[in-house]
Amino acid sequence: MTDTIDLPRRIPLSHRRAFVGRHTRLRPVLGLPGVRLHLADDAVPIWRATEAALGVATAPIPFWAFAWAGGLAIARFVQEHPQEVRGKRVVDFATGSGLCAIVAMREGAASSVGIDIDPFAEAAVALNARANRVRVGFVGRDLLDDDPPDADLLLAGDTWYESPLADRVLPWLRRAVGNGTRVLVGDPGRRYLPAGDLIPLAGYDVETTTELEDRPVLRARVFTLAGSAS
Numbered sequence: 073m074t075d076t077i078d079l080p081r082r083i084p085l086s087h088r089r090a091f092v093g094r095h096t097r098l099r100p101v102l103g104l105p106g107v108r109l110h111l112a113d114d115a116v117p118i119w120r121a122t123e124a125a126l127g128v129a130t131a132p133i134p135f136w137a138f139a140w141a142g143g144l145a146i147a148r149f150v151q152e153h154p155q156e157v158r159g160k161r162v163v164d165f166a167t168g169s170g171l172c173a174i175v176a177m178r179e180g181a182a183s184s185v186g187i188d189i190d191p192f193a194e195a196a197v198a199l200n201a202r203a204n205r206v207r208v209g210f211v212g213r214d215l216l217d218d219d220p221p222d223a224d225l226l227l228a229g230d231t232w233y234e235s236p237l238a239d240r241v242l243p244w245l246r247r248a249v250g251n252g253t254r255v256l257v258g259d260p261g262r263r264y265l266p267a268g269d270l271i272p273l274a275g276y277d278v279e280t281t282t283e284l285e286d287r288p289v290l291r292a293r294v295f296t297l298a299g300s301a302s
């Protein structure tokens with residue numbers, strides 16, 4: 073049986089880009105001056121449209137059509153502390169819209185690559201990078217069983233929302249730290265956040281949407297992982 077996440081890979085990238093463009097609106101991101109993303113207004117219509125495009129009854133939520141609280145916190149932190157990314161090779165794990173990877177490039181990263189298993193994210197990252205006049209690479213494979221990529225800085229925005237993913241992300245981030253990569257995590261207090269391993273660096277009230285969350289403003293924090301390079 074084919075996982076629904078694999079189906080969009082059969083749709084050419086140009087069609088995926090057209091889909092993202094058709095179902096989102098390019099707009100400023102609150103709290104992040106100068107940053108614009110292709111975002112959806114409502115979750116349900118774009119989710120249904122994704123399922124219709126794929127011809128399936130249930131597809132993963134189109135994460136890439138929203139800026140999530142954890143990613144918004146990392147992006148705010150990077151804008152406030154550009155020295156974190158300046159001249160660095162940055163990898164944005166679970167990039168979604170590409171928000172953190174894009175902000176890293178805007179703030180002077182040497183290179184920036186988004187990783188996401190959702191093939192629509194590849195199209196969203198391409199459109200969003202172009203809208204912000206930066207270059208961002210993309211890897212569309214699940215790398216969590218591989219060695220973490222060779223990078224100076226690994227970002228992980230809002231990845232602690234489900235246990236199977238959280239269980240795999242934490243050891244992978246620890247391996248990255250062991251390889252000398254600095255790790256920054258952004259999170260608004262999701263259920264599977266591994267509090268014991270994380271050192272808080274900053275907190276932000278981020279505006280999100282009640283389409284996704286139970287409140288319009290969430291307190292989201294940025295952490296580094298214990299042992300991470302400074």
Ligand SMILES: C[S@@+](CC[C@H](N)C(=O)[O-])C[C@H]1O[C@@H](n2cnc3c(N)ncnc32)[C@H](O)[C@@H]1O
Nearest residue numbers: 135139140142143166167168188189190229230
């Ligand atoms: C809540 S969204 C966060 C997106 C973005 N970082 C942000 O904060 O706006 C979680 C993202 O994780 C991605 N994801 C889930 N499992 C993954 C995996 N094994 N490897 C890479 N990305 C994954 C999903 O496709 C989704 O885009």
